[in-house]
Amino acid sequence: MTSDDTDAAPRGSTGTAPGPGGGADLHLELPPHGARRTVLAQALREAVRSGRLAGGTRMPPYRALAADLGLARNAVADAYAELVAEGWFTARQGSGTRVAEGAATTAGQPATPAAPATPATPATPATPATPATPAPGGLRHDLLQGKPDPAAFPRGAWSTSARRALAQAPTEAFGPGDPQGRPELRRALAAYLSRARGVRTGPENIVVCSGFANGLRLLASLRPRDWAVEEYGLPFHHGILDAAGVRPHPVPVDEDGARTDHIPARARTLLLTPAHQFPTGARLLPARRAEAVEWARATSALIVEDDYDGEFRYDRKPVGAVQGLDPGHVVYAGSLSKSLSPAVRLGWLVLPDDLVGQVLAAKGQRESWASALDQLALADFIECGAYDRHVRRMRQRYRARRDRLAEALASRVPQVRVTGISAGLHAVVELPPGTEQAALAAARAAGLSLDGLSAYHHPSARTPAREGLVVGYAAPPEAAFGRAVAALAGVVRGVVG
Template sequence: MSITVGPVELILPTGPGSLTLRLSTTLREAIQSGRLPAGTALPPSRVLAAEAGCSRWVVTEAYGQLGAEGYLVATTGSATRVRAAAPGTAPPPSPQPPPQPRPRYDLTPGVPDLAAFPRARWAEAYRQAVLELPTDLLAGRALVATTAARTTLTGFLHRTRQVQEDPTQLSLTTGSAAAIGWLTAVLVRLGHTRVAVEDPSWPGLRAVARRGGLEPVPVRVDAHGLVVEDLHRLRDVRLVLVTPAHQFPAGVALSAGRRLELLEWARSVDGLVIEDDYDADFRYDGRPVASLQGMDPDRVVLLGSLSKALSPAIEMGWLIMPQPLIMDLLGLDLDRIISPSPLTAEALAVMIDRGWYERHLRAQRLRYRRRREHLIAALAEHLPQASVSGLAAGLHLPLRLPDGVDAGAVVRAGARRGLGLVSADRYRMRPAAGPVQTPGPGPGLVLGFGNLRDRRVGEAAERLAHVVSNLIHSNLGD
C-alpha cells in the first residue's frame, strides 16, 4: 500500500508489526534517507488515515512517536513538519570542494590502480551488454532482476570464494557501503540496536550503520584478527562486522580457530556475522582463505564490491544474505537509485564469462605483489627505523613509525612534499590506550600502494624517510 507525504509516495509494507510501527518506521527511514527533507509538511492525521485505511489514532500515535524521537515537530495551528537536523539525517549538502588532484606520491589506502582499469575490455563488455540485454530488463534497476548476471556472478563467487551457490540469495548493490545501508534498515526493523565492529576499522561502513540506527561497538583486533572472546562480554549485541580475508587496516587474517569461534558465537546468540570480503582477491603468499559465508550461509551475510578489483566508479557490489533476510529486504521501500544498472551487471557477467575478469585479477595480483615487495624493500633501505606489518595481501601496509614521531605531523609535512598519507589513528574507534597490543597498525601510518606509480615507489619511500628524519631532528632541537 502506498501513502502520499508531501511530494513523495512511500510504500507502507505489509508484514509483521502493528500498523503504527510500520508507519513510523516508513516515515523515519524516509526522513533519514533525505526523501522527506527538513520542513516537509506531513498530511493532517485525518487525511493520512483515510489514505492508509486506518484509524486516525494510528497516525497520531506514529506522529507522536517520531516527535518524541526528534524527527517531527508539531506546532499548534500548523502542520506537523520534519524537523531540521532530525537524528540520523544527512547534513545539508555543503558546496562541493573543487576536485583535488591526486598526490604525486599516492600512498592513500583504499585506492586501486586507476591506470590499470581495463578500459578496452570493459567497453567491449558493456557494448555487448547493451546489444544483448533482454528488452524487459531495460525497465529498471538490477537489485534482483537480472537473473542471468546474478547466476554468473554467484557461480564466480562460488568458484573463487566458496560462497553458497544460490543466486536467489544474491542482491546487486552499488557497493559495500550501500549494502550496509540496506542491511541496517532490515536489521533495525528486526530489533537490532548495536553492531560489534573491529577497532580499528574503515569508518566508511560503520558510519553508514550508525546513520541507519545501529550503534557501532568497538572490539579489539590482534594477530589472529577480531578478538572473538570480547564479543561474549557485550550486551545486546548479536551482530558483528568483520574483514576476515584481510583486516583493514591491521593487515591480518582471521585465523582458522577464530573463524570457528566466531560462527559459534553467532549461533549461540542467534546472531549474524557480516563479512566484508574486502581484499579477498589479493593474497600474494598462496590461495585466499575461503569466505566465512560458505562455512555457514545461515549465519553470515557477505558484502563484496568491484571498488578495489576494477574501480569505485563502476558502482557495483553484491550482498549475499540468508533467505529470510532477502524477504525482509524486498519488503523495504528501496530507493531505486541505490541498486546498479542492469547494464553494469550484465557487463560484469560478460567480463566473467569471457574470462576477462579473472585475467584482470591475475594481472593485478602480480602487479600489486611486486609493488608491495618493492615498497617494503625501499622502506627498509631508506627508513630502517620504521617497521611494516601485515600479511602479503591487499593494497595497504601498516607502518609503525619510530618512537616519538607523531603520525599526524608526518601526514601534514608529507602533504607539502607531494605525499598522500593517512595516519593509523584515523581508523581507531577508541584512542590506543598505553602500549598498543595489536600487531599493527600501532601509532603510525597505513600506507596504500594500490595507486602508487611503480616508478615512484623508491622516491616515495625516500621522501617519507626525509619527512620523518626532519621531524626527529626538529624534536631533538626542541
C-alpha cells in the same frame, strides 16, 4: 601476447587528426620492437618533455592516431589513459585530450626539488585523525589507501563485454527491472564466488547493490541496534552505522585479527573483515573464525563479512570466506571498488534465506538500484574470463609494488616494521609512540597524501590507538612510484631517526 603488443608501426609516421580543429599533427619516431602501448607512451612523453607538444595542444582522437600509425586502437587509447593518469595529458568531455599545462616540468619531474623530509616536533602536531593531504596544488604523490591503479582499468575488455552484453540483452532488460539484480549477473556471481572465494550460494540468495556502503546501509536499517565492530575500521562505515542509530561495541584487534572472545553479550550483529583486517592487515585465525560462527549460532546473531580485497593475496594461499562455514548466519559482502574500479558502482550481498525479502523491501524505490546495463556488462566480463585475467594481472603488479615499498623501507629505515603486506593494496608502517603526528606533518610537507593509523581507531574503543602510517601503494602512476617511495622513506627516517 595481445594484438597491442604485436601490431607493427612504421618509423617516422605522422598522425593527423581529421577535420579542422581535430587535433595536432604528430611526427613520432617509434622503435620497431617492444609493446606498442609502451613505446607510444614513451614517445609522447618525450615529445612533451622536449617542448614539441606544448601545453594546451589538442591531441588527435585515438582512433585517428591509431590509423595513421598502424596501431591497434586499444594501444593508443591505453597510452592516452596512462599519460592522463600520470599528469602529462588532461581529458575532458567535449574538449578532447590535451597536453597538460606545465606538463614538461610537473609530470616528468618536479618543477622545484622536493624539500627534505624534516620531521615536525611533537609540540606542533597535525590535527589528530586528519589525513596528511597537502594543500591544493601541493599534492605530488597519492598514497591514500583503498585506491586501485586507475590507469590499469581494462578499457578494451570492458568495452567488448559492454557491447556484447548490450547486443544480447533481452528486451525486458530495458524495463523497470528487478531490485534483486539482473539474473545474468547473479548467476555469474554465484559461480565465481563459489569457485574463487569458497562462498556457498545460489543466484536466489544474491542481492546486487551499488557498492559495500549501499549494502551496509540496507543491513543497518534492518538489524537490531547493537553491533560489534572491529576497533579498527573505516570511519565512513562507522558513520553509516551511526546514521542508522546503531550502537557500536568495538572489539579489540591484534596480530591475529579480531578478538572474537571479546564480542559483547548484547551484540546481535558483528561487522568483520576476516580475510584481511582493515586496516591492520591481520588474517583472522581459523580458531577465531570458528568461534565467531559458533557465537552467531548460539545467539541467533548475524556476521556481516566485508571481503573488500579478497582477490589480492601475495605470500599465502587465499583465505576462503567465513560465509562458507555457515551461510545461514553470515552475510557475505563484496564489490568492485578494489579489484576493478570504484567508478563501477556495483556490489553484492550474499544473504541467508530469511534476509533476502527484507533487504529487497529495504531497497525501496528503483532510483537506488544499480544500472542494469552495467550489471549485464559485468556478467559477461566474469563469464568470458576477463575478470579473472584482470585480477591475475593486477595481483602481479601490486605484488611488485608491495615488494619495492617493503625493500626500500627495509633498506633505509630498518628499525621500523612494515605489516599487513601479505595481501591487499596498502601496508602499515608502524611507528614509535608519539611520532605519528610528526610523521604526518613531514609527509604533508613532502607532498605525500596518506593517513595515520590512529585515524581508523574507533572513538569508542577502550584500548589505546597504535601509531603508524597507512600507505596505499596501488594508485600512484608507475613513472612516479619510485619517487613516492623514496619520499616516504625519507619522511619515516627523519621521524624515527
